[in-house]
Amino acid sequence: MLRNDQLAEWDRDNFFHPSTHLAQFARGELTHRVIKTGTNCHIEDRDGNKMLDAFAGLYCVNVGYGRQDIADAIAAQAKELAYYHAYVGHGTEASITLSKMILDRAPANMSKVYFGQSGSDANETNVKLIWYYNNILGRPEKKKIISRWRGYHGSGLVTGSLTGLELFHKKFDLPLAQVVHTEAPYYFRRADLDQSEEQFTAHCVAELEALIEREGADTIAAFIGEPVLGTGGIVPPPVGYWTAIQKVLKKHDILLVVDEVVTGFGRLGTMFGSEHYGLEADLITIAKGLTSAYAPLSGSIVGEKMWKVLEQGTDENGPIGHGWTYSAHPIGAAAGVANLKLLDELDLIANNRDVGSYLNKTMTEALGDHANVGEVRGEGMLCAVEFVKDRDSRSFFDAADKVGPQIAAALGADAVIARAMPQGDILGFAPPFCLTRAEADEVVQKTAKAVKTVLG
Ligand code: PLP
Structure with missing residues (x-):
């Protein structure tokens, strides 16, 4: 085994750590x-x-850590077939099985799952699919995405823009112009101390309506939100929030992306947070709990309404020009199958x-x-x-x-x-x-x- 001082030196000299105060790390000031x-x-x-x-x-x-069943499934898959791509209709037993297991557990109106590697790339996929969808429908102006302050949706260019935390924008020239933010559903931090929870929900809804009015509903494609704000502070929504927000979105024909990267596969005590709050998503983002992080794997679950349009779009435009080398990676998929089985068995x-x-x-x-x-x-x-x-x-x-x-x-x-x-x-x-x-x-x-x- 390498000596600790040797490892520390290599770490300092070579490793660019994510979400880290680089100068403090270099000075040895971080507890890591x-x-x-x-x-x-x-x-x-x-x-x-x-x-x-x-x-x-x-x-x-x-x-939890150290699950033998998942480690065995990963090893068996790596031995049998570490990799083959999923382009032009290819698959493996693991990836096809996992897509069925996900859809069996997802809300009823969901249709297909597109696999990625991280929550960020899954949300990137969502935004592209939304733009593609509105272009196919002949409404090229309807492209903006509404996100909430304090929301977290990833660290890419679009997803870092969707994220409503200053740290993820500052000095990165984000957010991009296609993303607009609305009030965080954060009752504890409401501006008016005397406001009841119901009044605060009404305030969030009014803010959303005003934003849509300002931007024009014909320019807004979708709204993205986590059922419970996660990285922004672990904040369950105020009473009646999701019911009221969904009404506004329906009225203006705005798609709903439910980011279940944290809440998907049980974190709120139900399989999906969508169930918990009665959310009817057009797209659901999944990652973390899909494999319990035993391998990197994410997904965009596409609802029936969008799927029909996407399918029809390829007859008019050719194959969908969106793919990752590692989409539906067999090792990730094998980890996902074993993980979801374990979730049920235990x-x-x-x-x-x-x-x-x-x-x-x-x-x-x-x-x-x-x-x-x-x-x-x-x-x-x-x-x-x-x-x-x-x-x-x-x-x-x-x-x-x-x-x-x-x-x-x-x-x-x-x-x-x-x-x-x-x-x-x-x-x-x-x-x-x-x-x-x-x-x-x-x-x-x-x-x-x-x-x-x-x-x-
Ligand atoms: N969406 C939510 C709700 C998240 O909490 C995260 C990560 O914490 C992401 C998206 C981004 O996922 P990843 O870090 O895998 O890109």
Whole structure:
């Protein structure tokens, strides 16, 4: 095994880490770990330090680490056939089986799945398919996509534009002109302290209507949203939000893209977040939970209405000019099949419902009354604690104080990993679905301790 100092030197000299403060990394100021192995909810670094990963990597290792069945399926596929492409109608048993398994689990109006590698490229595919669709229908002006501030949809040019977080735009010349943003459905951060949740929902709807009016409905193709805002702060929508938003979209013939990269395959306690909130999507984005991150694989699930037009479009225009070398990669597909089987066999979504609500309840009991905790919120196996300087005026700490990152670091030092969400002092939890109640207790107790250490 390589010595740690050798590895650290190679790391510093060669590795461009994503989403990283490069200068701090170069100066050795970041707490980072070289991870070696993992089992269920725990990971272990090269020095044998074991940590409870309460964020499941990047909320993706949903079935937990070290699953033999998935590793075996990957190995068997690699031996039998590591690769063949999916162009011009080709496939493998794994990719065809997985497409059926996905459609069997997806909402009823969904028709086909287009495979990619990451959530970003799946959303890129969605935008291209939407543009293609409107061109086929003879409405070339109807192209803009509405996204929400605080939404997260990826890091590409279009998807980084859809993402409504400043960090992902700043100095990258984003967002692109085809993307427009509307109000984040974030009740806790509403502008008016006296506004009820229902009034805030009405405000979000009015903002959307005003945006459509300003831009012109004939220029707007689609609206994209996560059922629960994820990276933007783990924020379930205010009451009645999705029902009201969908009404507006239908009225203006605007397609709905439901980004289920985080929520797909059980994170909210239902197979899809669409079920949870009664969403009728035209396109659904899937990634993370599709393989529980055992291999990179994503998908755009295309609804019946769009599919018919796309199919007809190829008779008029020839084969669809959109493909990735690794679309439906056999190893990814084999991982997906084994992962979805395991999800069923171990009844992990049921455990998720039980332990997820227990985690949210106990976190609220432990921290809900703390003077610097503004809100404990969550849904399914998602939980967030948002910190405030003052509860009554709902004023926030200065970002430079790094309250969220400090608490995450204190918790990390106590062998529990949570995520300091990128905008605001928010500690996010999204453990693997196999979390036990005892592990949930450990997460809550250590979080309360870390909060006490940093904020008193
Ligand atoms: N959409 C959502 C909702 C996400 O949370 C993410 C990643 O966290 C993405 C898209 C982008 O996925 P990827 O990082 O695989 O490109």
